[in-house]
Amino acid sequence: MxxxxxxxxxxxxxxxxxxxxxxxxxxxxxxxxxxxxxxxxxxxxxxxxxxxxxxxxxxxxxxxxxxxxxxxxxxxxxxxxxxxxxxxxxxxxxxxxxxxxxxxxxxxxxxxxxxxxxxxxxxxxxxxxxxxxxxxxxxxxxxxxxxxxxxxxxxxxxxxxxxxxxxxxxxxxxxxxxxxxxxxxxxxxxxxxxxxxxxxxxxxxxxxxxxxxxxxxxxxxxxxxxxxxxxxxxxxxxxxxxxxxxPVEPDSLKSDISSWLDKQPTDSVIYVSFGSGGVLSAEQTNELAFGLELSQQRFIWVVRPPLDGGLTNSDDNLLDYLPEGFLNRTRELGLVVPNWAQQVEILGHPSVRGFLSHCGWNSTLETIRASVPMIAWPLYSEQRQNAAMLTEDICVAVNPQVLPTKKVVGREEIEKMVRKIMQGKEGQEMRNKMKELKFSxxxxxxxxxxxxxxxxxxxxxxxxxxxxxxxx
Missing domain, CATH: 3.40.50.2000 (Glycogen Phosphorylase B;)
Incomplete structure (x- = not known):
């Protein structure tokens, strides 16, 4: 030394x-x-x-x-x-x-x-x-x-x-x-x-x-x-x-994720993940699945077994806690990834336009540096405070009308939020703001x-x- x-x-x-x-x-x-x-x-x-x-x-x-x-x-x-x-x-x-x-x-x-x-x-x-x-x-x-x-x-x-x-x-x-x-x-x-x-x-x-x-x-x-x-x-x-x-590590994406992203149009995919410790209820997992399907937007969803599902972290259980037929119906629309994915690399891919996130600060900073607008879905710790900053102060995120920890967010509201950041004028304004923050x-x-x-x-x-x- x-x-x-x-x-x-x-x-x-x-x-x-x-x-x-x-x-x-x-x-x-x-x-x-x-x-x-x-x-x-x-x-x-x-x-x-x-x-x-x-x-x-x-x-x-x-x-x-x-x-x-x-x-x-x-x-x-x-x-x-x-x-x-x-x-x-x-x-x-x-x-x-x-x-x-x-x-x-x-x-x-x-x-x-x-x-x-x-x-x-x-x-x-x-x-x-x-x-x-x-x-x-x-x-x-x-x-x-x-x-x-x-x-x-x-x-x-x-x-x-x-x-x-x-x-x-x-x-x-x-x-x-x-x-x-x-x-x-x-x-x-x-x-x-x-x-x-x-x-x-x-x-x-x-x-x-x-x-x-x-x-x-x-x-x-x-x-x-x-x-x-x-x-x-x-x-x-x-x-x-x-x-x-x-930092983004070259070639660190799993081949199926990277190849799938490479086939998608620019700015067309919403990434959905709740961090290393974020888990939803079975009912909320069900509503989120239907909301993504209703939005008809391309998605990558990192799925974990629900909090009250009584299941293990086995990839084989995906069919057990997602709506019947969901994977078949969304086969051409989205990609479901069990448990964990290379987040920094996904957010930085040109096809990714939005992020439905638990608002952990690590994820928030990674999102800013990728210039991607957010749907704020706080679950625990200081994430609610982070969500308040993102939605009220710097205006780069939308959020459900009621905190997800207080009430199940319905599929129609999820569909509306996804479409807002993926297609709407408000989503483009957030993206422009994110680009300014990245530069800063x-x-x-x-x-x-x-x-x-x-x-x-x-x-x-x-x-x-x-x-x-x-x-x-």
């Missing part, structure tokens, strides 16, 4: 949705800024998908991945233990392994970056006299809510979703109660308190890195920099360093752009602390 280069360790919590953003960050630091990166991944006894991904991902020669020994919390949880609680427990349980792994490195890291569920590791960085930063792989608005919710906890009585007025964060867009993230839905659940503590711990770092860029969230950034009330809560600097997304994103990451400069500033701070030379 080159002792003249900055060495940064990045800690990831378990789960594909957390591992991928950390690897993207590590690769970016290595390929664009020449940083030596060691990625520490907390693994569990169910981390098979992440481990396969880690083996297959293309990495810079400057990036090294260490899968930490498996963490077992099975004796401390019940089937009702919420996901945020579990992630925080995994992070705390892994602390001895994190400490011993760093201590055993031939060359200690010059700095530590932890993902949003791992700020419990901040004291370890202090032990090794390393600056430590939190990486929030979401937008600035959601991150600000994260850091401010312990204040709302004291200001608001009762459940947030029952409030008649929006939740107000100084200087930021108010958040409608129905859009609050899952951890804030039940103030009696342990994950609510874990969420509050995470937000407090964020501000005990040396800075917060956020996967967004200035032009997209100028108002929120101004509040974080200028609003006196907010600055008294979030005292550490916030750096917007995105949008960091997975590329400028932010280019040399001298806002995100490039923001990352460079953080790296200079790390080098100063480590007493490494800073290029003039």
């Amino acid at each position: 080159d002792s003249s280069k900055l060495h940064v360790a990045i800690l990831s919590s378990p789960g594909m949705g957390h591992v991928i953003p950390v690897i993207v960050l590590g690769n970016h630091l290595a390929t664009i800024h020449g940083v030596q990166v060691t990625i520490l991944v907390i693994t569990t006894n169910t981390s098979h998908e992440e481990c396969q991904f880690l083996k297959s991902v293309t990495l810079s020669s400057l990036v090294h991945i260490i899968a930490l020994p498996q963490v077992d919390i099975s004796s401390k949880i019940t089937p009702k233990t919420a996901i945020v609680t579990q992630l925080c427990m995994f992070a705390r349980e892994a602390l001895p392994e994190i400490r011993s792994t760093i201590a055993s490195m031939n060359r200690k890291p010059d700095a530590l970056i932890v993902d949003l569920f791992c700020p419990s590791s901040i004291p370890i960085a202090r032990e090794f006299d390393m600056p430590v930063y939190v990486y929030s792989p979401t937008n600035a608005w959601a991150t600000t809510l994260f850091t401010y919710c312990h204040v709302l906890d004291k200001e608001i009585d009762g459940e947030y979703v029952d409030q008649e007025e929006p939740l107000r964060i100084p200087g930021c867009k108010p958040l409608r109660p129905e859009y609050v993230p899952d951890p804030l839905l039940d103030r009696n659940d342990q994950q609510y308190h874990e969420y509050l503590n995470l937000g407090i711990e964020f501000t005990q770092s040396d800075g917060i890195l956020v996967n967004t860029w200035e032009d997209l969230e100028a108002n929120t950034l101004e509040a974080l920099r200028e609003n006196e009330i907010l600055r008294s809560i979030v005292k550490v600097p916030v750096y917007l360093i995105g949008p960091l997304t997975r 994103a590329e400028n932010a990451l280019s040399h001298g752009g806002s995100s490039f400069n923001s990352i460079s500033k953080v790296l200079e701070e790390m080098k100063l602390k480590a007493q490494l030379p800073i290029p003039q």
